Amino acid sequence: MTETTRRDEIAAGLAGVEARIAEACRAAGRAREELTLVAVTKTYPASDVRHLAALGVRDVGENRDQEAAPKAGDCADLGLVWHFIGQLQTNKARSVVRYADVVHSVDRLRLVSALGAEAVRAGREITCLVQVALDDDPARGGARPQDVPAVADAVAAAEGLRLGGVMAVAPLGEEPARAFAKLRRIAQAVQDAHPGARIVSAGMSGDLGEAVANGATHLRIGTALLGHRKPFVR
Ligand SMILES: *Cc1c(COP(=O)(O)O)cnc(C)c1O
Secondary structure: OOHHHHHHHHHHHHHHHHHHHHHHHHHHHOOOOEEEEEEEOOOOOOOHHHHHHHOOEEEEEEHHHHHHHHHHHHHHHHOOOOEEEOOOHHHHHHHHHHHHHHHEEEOOOHHHHHHHHHHHHHHOOOEEEEEOOOOOOOOOOOOHHHHHHHHHHHHHHHOOOEEEEOOOOOOOOOOOHHHHHHHHHHHHHHOOOOOOOOOEEEOOOOOHHHHHOOOOEEEEHHHHHHHOOOOOOO
16 A cells, blocks of 8 residues: 555545544544543554654553564654553563653553553653553452552652543453443542542543543544554554
């Protein structure tokens, strides 16, 4: 496919997503300005990130350090905000703090310590969201709701880190609206303890409307912008 065609395809995806966001905002009585669209570019090349940037997208999300680090390096001239949204091993913290501005997947105290130490060492301040597990499947990551306050307090206290708020993925087989309503209550409790922690990262291609209705501030959208990803081969 030529680059012009790919640009047009992404422009059409973006227009479709913006129309859905506009409709969700209208239904919820919210303003578009309350929402940040994070374009999830995992599995797609740096050239797609350039197309998105040319179309006015400022925030991009990635979930694997091995892929994200070189892509962020290739795109460093664009001045984008990089969001790390995938499960993160502590041994990847050093790499991730070099390019990520926001880490959405902070779910345990050991990871808070690792990110804080590496952020200080890199001379950066990283915004961290506490990922909340809305189901009982530990494989998908996230802190259990009862553990969220301790993780949030640790982020808030860590040098090099700023507590931005919370993030969640709607569990498979549960009504996204129910899951996001639960997240909203947890987000409010975190914000009561830490007034600056206003971010609620919720909503993907399939459930962005439910997320907007339940107070999301950040939508993480991949497929609806860029198309269906090829199955990941290790
Ligand atoms: C891949 C991914 C997304 C984007 O999902 P789509 O359904 O493609 O919009 C959002 N959040 C996380 C954590 C992801 O891994």
